[in-house]
Amino acid sequence: MQILMQLIVSGISVGMIYGVIAFGYQLTFATSKTLNFGQGEALMLGALVGLTTVNFLIGNALGNFWAYILMLPVVLAFGALQGSVVEWLGVRPAMRAKSEAGWIMATIALGIIFKNLAENIWGRDALRFPSPLPEASLSIGGIRIQPMEIVVVLGAIVLMVVVELFNRYSIYGKAVVATSNDRDAAGLMGINTNRIITFSYALSSMSAAFAGVLVAPITLTGASMGAVLGLKAFAVAIIGGLSSGLGVVIGGLILGITETLTGYYISTGYKDVPGLLLLLIVLSLKPSGLFGKAAIKKV
Amino acid sequence: MLKIDNLVAGYGKVKVLHGISIHVPKGKTVALIGSNGAGKTTTLRALSGMLKPESGSIVLGSKNITGLTSHDITRLGLAHSPEGRRVFSTLPVMDNLLLGAFPRLTGMRAKGDVDGDINRMFELFPRLKERKAQLAGTLSGGEQQMLAMARALMLNPDVLLLDEPSMGLSPRLVEEIFHTIERLKKATITMLLVEQFAAAALDVSDFGYVMENGHIRTSGEASALQNDPAVKAAYLGGGH
Numbered sequence: 001m002q003i004l005m006q007l008i009v010s011g012i013s014v015g016m017i018y019g020v021i022a023f024g025y026q027l028t029f030a031t032s033k034t035l036n037f038g039q040g041e042a043l044m045l046g047a048l049v050g051l052t053t054v055n056f057l058i059g060n061a062l063g064n065f066w067a068y069i070l071m072l073p074v075v076l077a078f079g080a081l082q083g084s085v086v087e088w089l090g091v092r093p094a095m096r097a098k099s100e101a102g103w104i105m106a107t108i109a110l111g112i113i114f115k116n117l118a119e120n121i122w123g124r125d126a127l128r129f130p131s132p133l134p135e136a137s138l139s140i141g142g143i144r145i146q147p148m149e150i151v152v153v154l155g156a157i158v159l160m161v162v163v164e165l166f167n168r169y170s171i172y173g174k175a176v177v178a179t180s181n182d183r184d185a186a187g188l189m190g191i192n193t194n195r196i197i198t199f200s201y202a203l204s205s206m207s208a209a210f211a212g213v214l215v216a217p218i219t220l221t222g223a224s225m226g227a228v229l230g231l232k233a234f235a236v237a238i239i240g241g242l243s244s245g246l247g248v249v250i251g252g253l254i255l256g257i258t259e260t261l262t263g264y265y266i267s268t269g270y271k272d273v274p275g276l277l278l279l280l281i282v283l284s285l286k287p288s289g290l291f292g293k294a295a296i297k298k299v
Numbered sequence: 300m301l302k303i304d305n306l307v308a309g310y311g312k313v314k315v316l317h318g319i320s321i322h323v324p325k326g327k328t329v330a331l332i333g334s335n336g337a338g339k340t341t342t343l344r345a346l347s348g349m350l351k352p353e354s355g356s357i358v359l360g361s362k363n364i365t366g367l368t369s370h371d372i373t374r375l376g377l378a379h380s381p382e383g384r385r386v387f388s389t390l391p392v393m394d395n396l397l398l399g400a401f402p403r404l405t406g407m408r409a410k411g412d413v414d415g416d417i418n419r420m421f422e423l424f425p426r427l428k429e430r431k432a433q434l435a436g437t438l439s440g441g442e443q444q445m446l447a448m449a450r451a452l453m454l455n456p457d458v459l460l461l462d463e464p465s466m467g468l469s470p471r472l473v474e475e476i477f478h479t480i481e482r483l484k485k486a487t488i489t490m491l492l493v494e495q496f497a498a499a500a501l502d503v504s505d506f507g508y509v510m511e512n513g514h515i516r517t518s519g520e521a522s523a524l525q526n527d528p529a530v531k532a533a534y535l536g537g538g539h
Contacts, residue, residue, distance in 0.1 A: 171397060171404045178387045178398050184349055185385035190373035190402035190454070 006143050007260045013149035013218070015256020016156040020211040021233030022240060022248040023160055024204035029242045030180035031193075031200040034091050034103045038111025039208050040230020042082055044223060045114055046209020047216040048122050050075045051129050058130060068132030068213075075209050083205025086110055087198045095197075111230075118223035126225075129216035152214045159210055160245060163203065176200065232272075235279040241292020250291065254278065300325040300489045301346070301377070301458045306355035308345040315341040317513040318355065322506075323458060326487040328480070330500040330521060332534055333510030339493040340382050342510070343460045346491075347379035348372040360457055374402045378456035382463050384447040388436025392427055395435050395446055396420060399453030411455055420449040423479060441472040448479070458489045465496055477503055497534040501525050509534065 021043060025035050036042065053074045057067035090110050094102030133151065137144035167173035178186040179196040186193050211229075212221075219225070232255060240251025255275040263271040282290060301323040309315040315338045323329045331339050344350040346357055348369035357365045364372050373379075378399075387395050396417055402408035421428035424445040430438060435446055444464055451459055464480070465473040473496065480503050483490065494500035501507050501521040508518040509530055517530065524530050 171401065174390065174394050174398055175401060177390055177394075181387040181389055182385050184369070185381065185387065186398075187349070187369035188347060188373055188379050188381060188385075189398045189450075190370050190407060191398075192368075192370045 002142055003264070004261075007264050008257055009143050009145055010149070011257030011260035012253060013152045013256070014259065015253040016153050016249070017211050017215045017229070017252070018233045018236045018255055019249045019252030020156045020159060020214070021208055021229060022237035022252060023163075023245070024207040024211075025234065025237040026242055026245070026248060027163075027200045027204040027207070028087075028091075028197075029237075031176060031183075032091065032095065032197045034095070035107070035234075036083070036086055036091075036111075036201065036204060037104060037107040037234075038086060038114060038230070039204070039233065040226030040228070041111040041114040041118075042079060042086075042205040042208035042226070043212040043215075043229055044118060044221075044226030045082060045212070046075050046079050046205075047129065047212030047221040047225065048118055048127075048223070049078045049209070050213035050216060051122075051127060051221050054130055064130050065132045067130070071213065072210075075213050076206050079206035079209025080202040082114075082209070083201040083203070084198050086205065087201035091197070091201065092194070111226075115223055115226070122223060124223060126220035126222040129213075129221050131217035133217075135217075146218065148217045152218070155210065155214045156249075159207060160249070163207075164245065232275065235275055237289075238279055239282050239290060241289025244289065244291035247289055247291030251289070300360060301491065302356075302358045303342075303346065304356045304358075306342070306345060306352055306357065308341060308350055308352040308355075310350070314353075315513050316345065316352075319510070319513070319515050321491070321508055321515070321518075323489060323491050324505075325489055327505040328484045328490045328492060328503060330497075330504035330507045331491060331493045331510060332497040332500055332507060333516075334534075335495075337510040338513040339510055340462055341513075343379060343381075343462050343491070343493055346372075346460060347377055349379075349381075373454065374407045376408070376454070376457035377460065378451035378454040378458070379460040380447045380451040380462060380464065382466070384440075384443045386435040386438070386443050386446050386450070388434065390435060391432050392435055392438070392446060393417075393431045395450050396427075396453050399450035400455075403453075403455065408454070413453075416453060416455065420452060423452075423482065424449055441468050441475070444468065444472075444476060445479075448476075452483075452488075456488075458491065459483070461490060461492045463493055463495060465494065465499075473499075498525070501535075 021039055024039055029035055050071050053071040054067045057070055086107060090106035091103045094106055131148055133147040137146050167177050175191045176196055178191060179193045183193050236248055236251040236255050240247030258274040259271045262274050303321040305318045305320055306316055307318050333339055345352045348367055352365055356363060359375055359377055362375055364375060400413050403410045403413055426442055427445055427449060448464060464476050477499050484503060492500055492504060501524055504521040507521045507524040509516045
């Protein structure tokens with residue numbers, strides 16, 4: 001029982017990271033029906049830019065904790081900028097040409113370019129990210145938890161709540177929701193929907209970059225950290241549904257927990273299998289995701 | 300207020316509008332009538348930038364709006380209540396109204412009294428007030444039509460385009476919608492009205508244009524059109 005609880009707790013923090021990245025997929029899908037297949041690379045770049053910033057600040061006699069806090073706005077701004085570039089270079093031309101699939105190749109290509117760029121700047125080795133909090137585990141009722149794991153869960157929740165409040169209460173947020181509802185009608189309201197789509201890409205990559213610096217102190221950072229996370233988060237987005245905010249959290253937790261359970265009870269070699277099997281099952285039984293609204297394509 | 304000259308537009312290689320000219324004077328209501336497929340909706344879509352015109356000119360007030368994007372045209376004061384209502388179904392009625400005032404709330408158009416205008420909309424459409432917290436997608440067809448009109452009016456528009464406001468509604472609701480249009484007309488709102496109920500549309504309008512296969516067949520004062528034997532036979536007689 002103790003071990004089971006321990007595995008579930010560990011699975012939760014991993015799952016929340018998947019959830020945040022999947023949340024990023026949702027943001028752009030809602031407004032433009034496109035996704036950034038380089039989302040994992042956005043996470044990786046965020047983590048590495050964060051690492052360089054943190055090391056610079058620590059080099060200037062700042063403690064780990066304050067260096068981490070001061071690094072956050074830098075990484076968030078960088079993520080937003082990087083997302084805007086992806087939208088501008090990869091997605092907008094394809095949408096203008098009314099290409100059904102152009103954005104898929106374009107965002108994958110940009111992801112590869114970003115990865116190569118990172119390999120040349122930061123090298124190919126995994127790097128240690130200084131943790132802002134003590135790395136010793138806390139023991140709560142016999143279950144060991146790293147302080148940073150708690151930060152991951154809280155940070156993920158805060159990010160999603162802030163975006164939800166923005167959408168619900170600010171006129172610009174309502175404009176984002178209106179664009180997701182009906183792009184042409186939103187244009188008739190005087191909303192520049194191109195700008196809304198750029199914004200959703202900026203927000204999406206910002207979420208990924210944030211996820212990157214949340215997870216980096218627990219794992220290691222490096223140019224290759226993004227690919228697997230991006231793919232798994234994509235599975236989460238499909239399992240949870242591309243239209244449901246709650247869905248990605250639940251989907252993330254399901255995947256995170258099944259992974260740690262499989263890793264312990266079966267074999268770490270098989271830990272990716274149950275999640276992907278779940279993906280296949282969901283795709284065949286409920287293609288809009290466990291929590292998604294069925295998409296009816298009008299002919 | 301709105302002057303359309305020799306407008307040509309279509310979808311890809313298929314031309315729908317073959318050079319139409321319409322004049323909507325300030326404070327007047329103009330009806331655009333014609334059978335299905337005549338190009339009425341396409342005309343409105345070309346006016347509000349949902350469709351790029353191929354040639355011709357559209358002047359709103361003193362500004363040439365030909366070829367501008369729909370958000371720019373809206374910000375300049377042209378509101379469009381589109382065919383099929385197109386309300387934001389996952390948002391509450393109140394948010395739909397606020398989005399109608401988006402340019403006013405974001406400094407792109409004179410702000411005026413947004414809260415006061417929302418109250419005026421609730422007075423004009425009391426049913427929307429009862430349902431203001433309800434999601435627009437859960438409204439009945441008639442209520443959605445009222446919301447689409449109220450949302451367009453929230454722009455404080457210089458010209459209001461109404462596309463088939465009576466479409467798919469029960470006879471009682473159709474009457475209610477036309478009653479509302481009369482009230483808007485009394486408030487001297489400049490309107491271009493596209494309608495399948497030609498007789499009712501001409502009743503509430505000052506001028507009328509009859510469209511056929513992408514051309515303006517005839518035009519004139521609404522009362523004159525109502526007595527024109529050819530118009531009577533084709534559009535007003537017996538039908539609907």
